Amino acid sequence: MFCEIVAGNLPSDKVAETERSLAFRDLNPVAPTHVLVIPKRHVESIGHLDAEMTADVADLVTTIQEVTRVEGIDESGYRVVANTGTHGAQSVFHLHFHVIGGRQLGWPPE
Numbered sequence: 001m002f003c004e005i006v007a008g009n010l011p012s013d014k015v016a017e018t019e020r021s022l023a024f025r026d027l028n029p030v031a032p033t034h035v036l037v038i039p040k041r042h043v044e045s046i047g048h049l050d051a052e053m054t055a056d057v058a059d060l061v062t063t064i065q066e067v068t069r070v071e072g073i074d075e076s077g078y079r080v081v082a083n084t085g086t087h088g089a090q091s092v093f094h095l096h097f098h099v100i101g102g103r104q105l106g107w108p109p110e
């Protein structure tokens with residue numbers, strides 16, 4: 001599904017893009033800012049990252065920072081979440097980081 005967005009076969013509300021990463025709005029936002037940041041290269045989850053993905057991981061972090069600046073939440077704060085596997089409630093098996101902010105979040109979640 002996310003590979004289809006990267007390929008341009010599915011539409012997305014893009015927030016930021018680099019050679020290696022894509023950031024777009026979550027279809028079911030839980031906060032004023034809710035952006036997904038994904039590597040363009042397919043990898044299932046954090047558990048599937050390896051040394052070959054080092055440059056992609058670095059670019060993801062840079063892109064997350066860019067998203068928080070574009071959204072104006074870099075000073076107010078935000079949360080970055082990667083739901084992983086069954087107990088982590090992962091729903092799409094292409095690594096994605098949720099960048100959530102724009103309101104006061106609670107802790108712990110749920």
Ligand SMILES: [Zn+2]
Nearest residue numbers: 002003042094
């Ligand atoms: Zn994929």
